Amino acid sequence: MAKEVTVEEKLRALYDLQLIDSRIDKIRSIRGELPLEVEDLEDEIGGLETRVEKLNVDIDELDQEVKAKKNLIKDSEEKIKKYESQQKNVRNNREFDALSKEIEFQELEIQLAEKRIKEFKAKIDNKKEAIAGADEKLAERKSHLEFKKSELDSILKETQEEEDLLLKESTKQQKVIEERLLKAYTRLRNSARNGLAVVPVERGASGGSFFTIPPQRQLEIAARKKIITDEHSGRILVDPELAREEEEKMEKLFTSKK
Template structure:
């Protein structure tokens, strides 16, 4: 096999165009997947977020239920204290002692009223949180179903294309090894700078492929001569003649099929 530096310009152009055809095919496969992997990732994040929200709501309810227990204990203690003071009132020696005990009873009654008010508020909070839990659970089930559907869709596409994509990536790497480094760097730079990833395009009807800018006849002749690498002055893409492109497309089509 000839060294990279010994190959002709035509051979370099053919190798680069073959590489472009393989990379374009990989792009097509990835475009079929489109936004699906990101959609799946977003849905997984949303499901995880909803689960965390449910955990927090459950923890909040547990705290409120403990507060209710605490208030119920306080009520029981106040009732016991009231009973004790009521018993003591039966054995008082004067009005001053009776009035002092009556105030203590009144204070305990107020404590009970306040505790019962808090319990009602806590129960209202629990009811409100339970409503949010129900809504969150409904949303979670809907998102889970949607996630399963999207995962299934993605897995089907991956099953169809993964083998081909791996084979094409390997072919792309093999092609790169046989092309000199400076050309690969230029190819990748152009590919990253253009929207559709086409770094090498054929001349079609007197213009560079996918462009409306006309190429002067003298330049078209130079491109057809395949003696030097010529780029489109408007897009920076490397240009090949239509015949070479057609030959390489036919050759690579056999590989793709």
């Protein structure tokens, strides 16, 4: 038969898990907002690069429009020359007037094309100005990203190996805790701002709390015969001596994993 796990062993396992997870929290807090800052900068740079790419495509399209209008002007000028040459050989006023109207139409086409070319060139200048601004911003953001990545890489180099080992230790520790208690622990940790689900009794109160625990309740906690929770926070309580023993044990583990 498998050996029955005592309440004290359950409390020790829970507190060990809390110490491991708190250590992981501490490592992650060292990084602070750096991973998010790096991600935000990468997203912003991606957005700026997409914008510059689109602006360049727009400029290429406008250049094609300018080229088309210049070709139209050239065609109209050739037509005007042809019509003026034909006017010299007309047989009557009606033919001369018809050619004059064609020349006038082509002159209007040239004027309209020149106007459109000016508009296109103004748009091109605006887009080039926007690209220059985006390029300047890109250079600044890339420099900032390089600095932040270097800072993050430095921290990761110092802490990633320890965190990976602690995560394995946390998973290992979870396997020795019964599912019901593990779910309660996870729920408490997720709801607590500081991630504390298991705390020792300190100066007659729940760790981190100002609410005094009645003496009789403290005796029950010290007896380690049942799982007792703080009536105010819902956290699982352990006696100071058990906490000290497990902290010393886990400190040796943490030191060995550095």
